[in-house]
Amino acid sequence: MVVLTRVLGYAVRKGPRNYLRGTFMDSLRLNVKGGTGGMGLPKYGGCGGRGGNVCLIAKEGLTLNQVKTQTKSMNLAAGSGSPSSAKQLMGQIGEDITLPVPSGITILDDHGRRLGELDEPGKTVIVAKGGIGGCPETGFSGQKGQSHAINLDLKLIADVCLVGFPNAGKSTLLKTVSNARPRIAAYPFTTIRPNIGVIEFKDYRKISIADLPGLIEGAHINIGMGHKFLKHVERTKLILVIVDIQGFQLSPEHTARSCFETIVLLNKELELYKPDLLNMPAILVVNKMDTENAKEKFEEISPMIENYEQSIKKFPEEIQPEQALLFDAVLPLALGENDANEIRRLKEKIRYVLDLHAERQEMEKREEYPDYELMMKMKREAKQTTPTLV
Structure with missing residues (x-):
């Protein structure tokens, strides 16, 4: 946290403003x-x-x-x-x-x-x-x-957790794919308490998704929540990193960071909190593709994202993650357009990655425990035959 504060050049406030504390x-x-x-x-x-x-x-x-x-x-x-x-x-x-x-x-x-x-x-x-x-x-x-x-x-229990800098579009994403109705505005820090929504599919499958305030944005300027909410990431199954294609700048007084730099800084922030989080499944959403020169900027960073592990080595040591966050999918989107096809593609990709890693975990258990199938069968039968105390 100290490293990121120095690198980003943010001034540390004396204390959080009362209206940002929330009631959570x-x-x-x-x-x-x-x-x-x-x-x-x-x-x-x-x-x-x-x-x-x-x-x-x-x-x-x-x-x-x-x-x-x-x-x-x-x-x-x-x-x-x-x-x-x-x-x-x-x-x-x-x-x-x-x-x-x-x-x-x-x-x-x-x-x-x-x-x-x-x-x-x-x-x-x-x-x-x-x-x-x-x-x-x-x-x-x-x-x-x-x-x-x-x-x-x-620690909140959700399938998917949104991680990103201010104004990247986390609340917009949550609103477009789920039944949640978070506060949305054109300025940073509109999310002041966790929001959880549920993605519902036609076959009645449900996936919970959480937008956690203060994860990244509050940590480096002492908004008051800071790393306090990073603990909620630990209980999720998938990290969804969302960045603005135009990059991030807190205010005209602060250094502007490119889109790729924000990805690296988010990677570093998670690593500083708990390195094990980098082993979790992850999806990268590059948002605001409907803004000026967005297509050209995405084409510029695409090779860097494809060779992410090598690309991060070009950054200074103080912001260079020791371990790269591996993305299962990279999706360029314009969430503000509320395009039905894009929303469906995002939902399907989230479901696919979750199911893919669930299958991998199941296979690993079978390889580790030769009698895994027999053990699970006995558990199911025990649940059916065990008497219930009233």
């Missing part, structure tokens, strides 16, 4: 405490009840904003176990607390250690265990439950 929440801190175990009864050998657990369960359709609103306090404490008595030697277990949270949550402690992940609806994780009830092993003394702070880190 992708992290939440909670204090959780398991219940204390009940006291045992040494005279009769009675054991106290175990303290209750604090659990999180993934639920579809929730947001962290709703979780914060519905949770009266950021402190969650489970019930204590009841003590053993002459009338009831085995104390009752303390009441558990189960908090519904959005799918896609990673649970971290204050040291950044991962405590669990809720990546599908219905999945449950215990974040604070209740203490053991009083028994001979504890000297009949009830034990305290776990008590610590946890951070709920939300």
